[in-house]
Amino acid sequence: xxxxxxxxxxxxxxxxxxxxxxxxxxxxxxxxxxxxxxxxxxxxxxxxxxxxxxxxxxxxxxxxxxxxxxxxxxxxxxxxxxxxxxxxxxxxxxxxxxxxxxxxxxxxxxxxxxxxxxxxxxxxxxxxxxxxxxxxxxxxxxxxxxxxxxxxxxxxxxxxxxxxxxxxxxxxxxxxxxxxxxxxxxxxxxxxxxxxxxxxxxxxxxxxxxxxxxxxxxxxxxxxxxxxxxxxxxxxxxxxxxxxxxxxxxxxxxxxxxxxxxxxxxxxxxxxxxxxxxxxxxxxxxxxxxxxxxxxxxxxxxxxxxxxxxxxxxxxxxxxxxxxxxxxxxxxxxxxxxxxxxxxxxxxxxxxxxxxxxxxxxxxxxxxxxxxxxxxxxxxxxxxxxxxxxxxx
Amino acid sequence: xxxxxxxxxxxxxxxxxxxxxxxxxxxxxxxxxxxxxxxxxxxxxxxxxxxxxxxxxxxxxxxxxxxxxxxxxxxxxxxxxxxxxxxxxxxxxxxxxxxxxxxxxxxxxxxxxxxxxxxxxxxxxxxxxxxxxxxxxxxxxxxxxxxxxxxxxxxxxxxxxxxxxxxxxxxxxxxxxxxxxxxxxxxxxxxxxxxxxxxxxxxxxxxxxxxxxxxxxxxxxxxxxxxxxxxxxxxxxxxxxxxxxxxxxxxxxxxxxxxxx
Numbered sequence: 001x002x003x004x005x006x007x008x009x010x011x012x013x014x015x016x017x018x019x020x021x022x023x024x025x026x027x028x029x030x031x032x033x034x035x036x037x038x039x040x041x042x043x044x045x046x047x048x049x050x051x052x053x054x055x056x057x058x059x060x061x062x063x064x065x066x067x068x069x070x071x072x073x074x075x076x077x078x079x080x081x082x083x084x085x086x087x088x089x090x091x092x093x094x095x096x097x098x099x100x101x102x103x104x105x106x107x108x109x110x111x112x113x114x115x116x117x118x119x120x121x122x123x124x125x126x127x128x129x130x131x132x133x134x135x136x137x138x139x140x141x142x143x144x145x146x147x148x149x150x151x152x153x154x155x156x157x158x159x160x161x162x163x164x165x166x167x168x169x170x171x172x173x174x175x176x177x178x179x180x181x182x183x184x185x186x187x188x189x190x191x192x193x194x195x196x197x198x199x200x201x202x203x204x205x206x207x208x209x210x211x212x213x214x215x216x217x218x219x220x221x222x223x224x225x226x227x228x229x230x231x232x233x234x235x236x237x238x239x240x241x242x243x244x245x246x247x248x249x250x251x252x253x254x255x256x257x258x259x260x261x262x263x264x265x266x267x268x269x270x271x272x273x274x275x276x277x278x279x280x281x282x283x284x285x286x287x288x289x290x291x292x293x294x295x296x297x298x299x300x301x302x303x304x305x306x307x308x309x310x311x312x313x314x315x316x317x318x319x320x321x322x323x324x325x326x327x328x329x330x331x332x333x334x335x336x337x338x339x340x341x342x343x344x345x346x347x348x349x350x351x352x353x354x355x356x357x358x359x360x361x362x363x364x365x366x367x368x369x370x371x372x373x374x375x376x377x378x379x380x381x382x383x384x385x386x387x388x389x390x391x392x393x
Numbered sequence: 394x395x396x397x398x399x400x401x402x403x404x405x406x407x408x409x410x411x412x413x414x415x416x417x418x419x420x421x422x423x424x425x426x427x428x429x430x431x432x433x434x435x436x437x438x439x440x441x442x443x444x445x446x447x448x449x450x451x452x453x454x455x456x457x458x459x460x461x462x463x464x465x466x467x468x469x470x471x472x473x474x475x476x477x478x479x480x481x482x483x484x485x486x487x488x489x490x491x492x493x494x495x496x497x498x499x500x501x502x503x504x505x506x507x508x509x510x511x512x513x514x515x516x517x518x519x520x521x522x523x524x525x526x527x528x529x530x531x532x533x534x535x536x537x538x539x540x541x542x543x544x545x546x547x548x549x550x551x552x553x554x555x556x557x558x559x560x561x562x563x564x565x566x567x568x569x570x571x572x573x574x575x576x577x578x579x580x581x582x583x584x585x586x587x588x589x590x591x592x593x594x595x596x597x598x599x600x601x602x603x604x605x606x607x608x609x610x611x612x613x614x615x616x617x618x619x620x621x622x623x624x625x626x627x628x629x630x631x632x633x634x635x636x637x638x639x640x641x642x643x644x645x646x647x648x649x650x651x652x653x654x
Contacts, residue, residue, distance in 0.1 A: 209409050258561050374630055
């Protein structure tokens with residue numbers, strides 16, 4: 001699917017050059033020319049009013065993909081607990097498996113985590129592929145990559161989903177290169193193409209300015225990492241039963257080239273933005289680190305958490321763990337209250353699927369009002385205390 | 394010590410705006426920059442060079458000929474050599490094909506004790522090319538690196554986690570991906586900018602790398618873009634102005650109506 005220009009139709013209007021997000025088009029002798037850094041995104045095709053640009057389907061060999069069945073979820077666990085995103089992936093995986101007409105599997109690595117296999121079944125897994133070995137605890141990139149690659153080669157799933165956590169984003173690309181397939185990062189939407197039953201993976205790119213739907217037509221498995229906090233959680237059914245497939249994977253000590261010397265937890269409370277129902281978030285407009293004290297009062301009142309825009313984190317007012325947005329955490333609470341946040345696209349990318357968005361800002365032209373359900377123009381230092389007072393009444 | 398830093402020239406996505414009428418990206422006037430995380434990766438390499446004699450730092454990129462400007466910036470910061478992989482055949486590469494091309498160039502450069510990359514590039518945000526280069530070179534990897542100490546032939550690094558960090562020990566050769574907390578990239582000096590323009594940039598195409606057309610670019614990419622679009626803006630809600638007391642009572646009555654509070 002590469003993009004080409006029909007020179008006879010090109011009028012030299014430069015619309016395509018301006019439309020290209022990647023600066024991959026230039027004018028040469030009044031004709032548009034596509035350069036090496038073209039990503040075949042196709043934005044220019046829509047921009048061209050003369051039908052002078054088209055996408056050509058590559059002549060690809062069709063391989064036999066029928067041997068691959070099942071939708072798998074990587075059951076990431078830390079210290080014997082499933083990472084919250086796994087429950088979301090089980091929910092999404094079940095939906096995809098039903099649409100394709102196949103089973104839902106989970107691939108679990110560790111030592112002595114049999115209980116988690118049952119938990120995965122209760123969250124909807126039909127089959128749990130359990131790789132147990134002394135060297136699979138704690139997580140190391142090498143040991144997990146070996147175990148999961150072997151599981152994939154032996155049981156041939158057609159789709160594998162990973163949480164886009166620090167572990168998932170470290171591990172999944174390594175597995176993709178090992179088993180020779182594609183991987184789409186940080187997906188926010190997954191669908192099955194009703195015609196060919198292939199996975200359509202939609203993700204933000206370009207700082208959230210552009211969405212792209214990616215397919216993996218002739219390699220298997222189709223693999224995605226999925227942003228935490230985006231998909232709906234699976235239901236827990238304590239009576240559900242399923243099959244546990246124990247895989248004996250012997251990993252040699254010399255296979256592990258990294259050694260975890262120590263794990264250091266960050267001081268202070270652990271921030272669980274993805275679980276919070278109410279988030280009171282502060283931006284540059286709060287003026288300084290002490291502004292978060294006021295926001296916390298409101299958050300405590302509502303039983304929620306505080307959050308932050310990138311500007312406050314960069315200014316050193318608050319820890320990165322609180323950052324909402326493209327390079328922080330994606331959240332979708334019941335209520336998101338943006339205080340003194342102007343609403344840069346990168347921030348919006350991380351919170352715009354919240355159920356209700358409330359914006360408080362002095363500047364009535366702030367972009368945040370464009371996504372807010374309720375906007376209040378005014379000084380947050382007057383409005384927030386007033387909310388607290390009126391909630392008390 | 395031999396260090397190769399993989400870098401990428403990217404549009405400064407912070408400068409990108411959406412045309413409010415057409416809903417399309419306004420790309421005009423958006424500068425191309427050295428990807429921010431890659432600048433941290435380069436700085437880490439240069440700090441090792443400051444400490445250890447006989448260290449060479451080579452910057453490596455795949456991109457269009459215009460990427461040479463960024464490579465000269467890297468040399469002006471202190472990199473010794475620069476290699477640009479540029480060929481029409483590399484176009485449309487996904488992370489599989491990109492890592493295949495970069496890994497082959499690293500082999501051709503004779504490998505390295507440390508290969509650095511940024512955690513991710515701001516135009517794609519995939520964070521996949523680093524780990525995939527490591528896989529192809531059969532090197533261990535540590536991603537999200539926020540601190541590095543070298544102890545002989547071993548690197549002791551801090552790997553950032555969501556709620557803290559791990560201290561990881563790894564024998565070189567190794568591939569490390571840098572996050573912004575790792576360091577503050579240095580500026581170019583005036584004299585080094587002049588020097589950087591005197592230096593040669595090595596340019597390699599497909600033939601120089603000894604790869605076939607089916608091993609690079611779009612043809613070697615398992616994933617393909619089916620469709621790109623600008624996200625729909627959410628419908629505009631109500632915006633109120635007035636005295637704080639009235640504003641808040643309007644807000645709370647709406648929230649109570651929806652049974653939110």
